[in-house]
Amino acid sequence: MTKFSDLKLDPSVLKAIAAAGYEMPTPIQAGAIPxxxxxxxxLGIAQTGTGKTASFVLPMITLLGRGRARARMPRSLVLCPTRELAAQVAENFDTYAQHTRLTKALLIGGVSFGEQDKLIDRGVDVLIATPGRLLDHFERGKLLLTGVQIMVVDEADRMLDMGFIPxxxxxxxxxxxxxQTLFFSATMAPEIERITDTFLHAPERIEVARQATASETIAQKLVELAPTRRDLAAKQKRDLLRALIDAEGPETENGGLKNAIIFCNRKTDVDILAKSLAKHGYDAAPIHGDLDQSHRTRTLESFREGKLKFLIASDVAARGLDIPAVSHVFNYDLPSHAEDYVHRIGRTGRAGRLGSAFSIATPSDDxxxxxxxxxxxxxxxxxxxxEGFTLSENDRNAGREERRPGRDKGRGRRREEDRREPREDRAPEPQREAPAAEERREPAREEKREARREDRRDHGRDRRGGRDDHHRGPAVVGMGDHVPEFMLVELRRALASVANDNGAIPEKPVEAASPAKAEASADKPRRSRNRRKRAEDRSESASPEAAAVEALGESAPQIAAVQPDAVEPAADVSPVDQPVIEPAAEDAPRPKRTRRKKAEPETDGAPAAEPAAKPKRTRRAKSDAAVEPAPDAVAEDAPKPKRTRRKKADEVPVAASQDSADA
Structure with missing residues (x-):
């Protein structure tokens, strides 16, 4: 029979093993340590609870006894899938390395980076970490992995389930x-075999038991439950769980329930079940990944010390946790991954002890x-x-109750003849009123229905445009009810209201009433006083409506844009001088500045202002021809672009100014 003393371990390690009370190694330890x-x-493959942790911690301590750690460069690395398993490995290291001078650091989530950085800066021999926190330290530049001599991957199949393989x-x-790589797992999925083939070099394969097999010391039982209704399945499963706990009875010398771990698939179910058990007087507490690390640690320590009897957990507690005194395991939900079942029930029956595992199954778990x-x-x-477990009276009746006919109407779930059949569990329908009272109410109901039909007809007529409010004029198409009020008022009525408010029609005409003036303003923004005087003289013959439009101010172009035919042209006005109201350009002042800068020439001396104005007078006279056709303007034809003529015209004053400066 192999003993630890036959495995060539360091004497300090053998001393710590003896202090822990171990003499004989487990099969996986005897096969992996040499x-x-x-x-x-x-490459070690063994079922959970066989001592895989000691199979890599003991040789690691012996190999690291010679050498010295450097700052930020650990000598060995142990990767674990969960924080609890990493903390458990750290505890095993402290137990077996208590007589050595090796140092360790634990890198897990839920702990501040500052304390962990201090440990790394001092230099550690063994670094125990979860993959996520380890990569966080590496990306922050606080850790180098170039000095790793021994690398251990524990619970590799759990790494695969949690998505840690990349x-x-x-x-x-x-x-x-x-x-040197030490790879341990309870199952060997194809992805794990690919990693071992890629990163392991001629590994020694130790398989002490068939993959995914439960320990023979665990009594497995499956209890099937058929819920009366789907929405009551969770409640009835909780009732069954309490009945199973009560049936096991308290702990005695011959057995009984000492403590138990109850597994759920979802974190929300963990919280709900823990609250339900606590409400019924059971000592229960939850543990899952959404809780703070400090809370998870306190709950787990209370369960290990016996202060807590029922631990309601997700699969975060299904892998690697070494709690030797667990007597029962309950699968409140069957795991969605078959491998998790072996790991869950492996929390009991450890180290040769007897254990019991109960699983609750419903038809949806087939x-x-x-x-x-x-x-x-x-x-x-x-x-x-x-024995003694029965569903409550309400639960039994809930499964047999039929739906009310009103809720199934039109859904095809019940036939019409079934709806007409009387139901015994329903109260008798009230008797109908006398026919005379019904006949008296019929005319009033008919009047209400007729009024509702009339309202619908009026609403539809209004939606098609048939409005009754004639004072607002015809409806504006395409703008909805948010049209401004001034756009719905007729122009002549607005002009009359302005005249009545002022007492008389304003004498100031509208400058934009003349199309020639609007065209000239677009071509040449700058105007002289004589030009403005002539425009005012021509606009005196405009209609009184145009003068009223001038009194409206800036809103006049907008009103004209809505109803341009509201103002009729005067009979004695020629088509050229006919006033057409157009919307004024909002950005009219902008071209004035630009053209004014371009029109100013730059010379060595002082710029001559008088010669620069001559071509502008000439061009103004030509533009006036559009309003008052003159013989000279009609005879002169200028098809060239304005820019070309402007440049040629601008050259004359520049040359004249230079001649005057030379003289």
């Missing part, structure tokens, strides 16, 4: 090629149950419902 001490890669591959690439039985290669033993 090749690990030789410096070879190890992180594991990246960490492997950051470590030296000459490292596919999960088939996958579990296919994995373990045997059907799960069925157990009857506990």
């Amino acid at each position: 090749p690990a001490l030789e410096g070879r890669d190890v 992180d594991i591959e990246r960490i492997f690439q950051l470590t030296p090629f000459t490292r 596919k999960y149950l088939a996958a579990i039985e296919n994995l373990v290669k045997q059907p799960l033993p069925r157990a009857p419902l506990p």
Whole structure:
């Protein structure tokens, strides 16, 4: 029989093992420690609860006894999928390395970076971390992995389930090629085999038990429950769980329930179940990934010390947790991954102790149950419902009650003849009123229906445009009810109202009433006083309506834009001088500044202002021809662009100013 003293371990390690009370190694320890001490890669496959942690911690302490750690460069690295498992590995390291001078650091989430950075800066021999927090330190430049001599991956199949495989591959690439790799897992999925083939070099494969098999010391039982209704399944499962706990009874010498871990698939179910058990007087507390790390640590320590009896957990507590005294495990939900079933029930029956595992299954869990039985290669033993367990009267009636006819109308769930059948569980319908009272109410109901029809007809007529408010004029099409009020008022009425308010029609005409003036303002913004005087003289013959438009101010162009035919042209006005109201350009002042700057020439001496104005007078006279056709303007034809003529005209004053300066 192999003993720890036969495995060539360091004497300080053997001393710590003896102090812990161990003499004989487990099969996985006896198979993995010798090749690990030789410096070879190890691939260990064993069921949970067989001592895989000590199988890599003991040889690691022996190999790291010679050497010294450097700052930010750990000598060994241990990767764990969960914080609890990493903390457990750190506790095992403290136990077996208590007689050595090796140092360690634990890098997990939920702890501040500052304390962890201080430990790394001092230099550590063993670095125990989760993949996410390890990469966080590396990306911050606080950690170097080029000095790693031994790398351990614990619970690799759990790494796969949690999505850590890409992180594991990246960490492997950051470590030296000459490292020693120890790889441990309870199952070997195809993705894990690919990683081992890529990063392990001729590993020593140790498989002490068939993959995904439960310990023989665990009594497995499956309790099937058929809920009366789908929405009552959770409530009835909680009732069944309490009945199973009560049926096991308190702890005695011959057995009984000492403590238990109850597993749920969802975190919300963990909280709900913990509150339900606490409400019914059971000592229960939840633990899952959404809780703070300090809260999770306190809950787990209370359960280990026996202060807490029921631990309601998600799969975060299903892997690697070493709590030797767990007597029962309850699967409130069957796991969606078959491998998780082996890990869950492996929390009990550890180190040769006896344990019990109960699982609750409903008809919706048939596919999960088939996958579990296919994995373990045997059907799960069925157990009857506990004695005295019966569904409540409300739950039994809830499953037999039929839907009310009014809610099933039009859904095709019940036939018409079934709806007409009387139901015994319903109260008798009230008797109908006398026919005379019904006849008296009929005319009033008919009047109300007729009024509602008339309202609908009026509403539809209003939507088609048939409005009754004639004072507002015809409806504006395409703008809806948010049209401004002034756009719905007729122009002549607005002009009359302005004349009545002022007492007389304003004498100041509208400058924009003349199309020639609007065209001239667009072509040449700058005007002289004589030009403005002539425009005022021509506009005196405009109609009184144009004068009223001038009194409206800036709103006159907008009103004209809505109803341009509201103002009729005078009979004695020619088509050229006919006033047409157009909207004034909002950005009219902008071209004035631009053209004024371009029109000013730059010379060596002082700019001559008088010669620069001559071409402008000439061009103004030509533009006036559009309003008052003159013989000279009609005879002169200028098809050239204005810019060309402007440049040629601007050259004359420049030359004249230069001649005057020379003289």
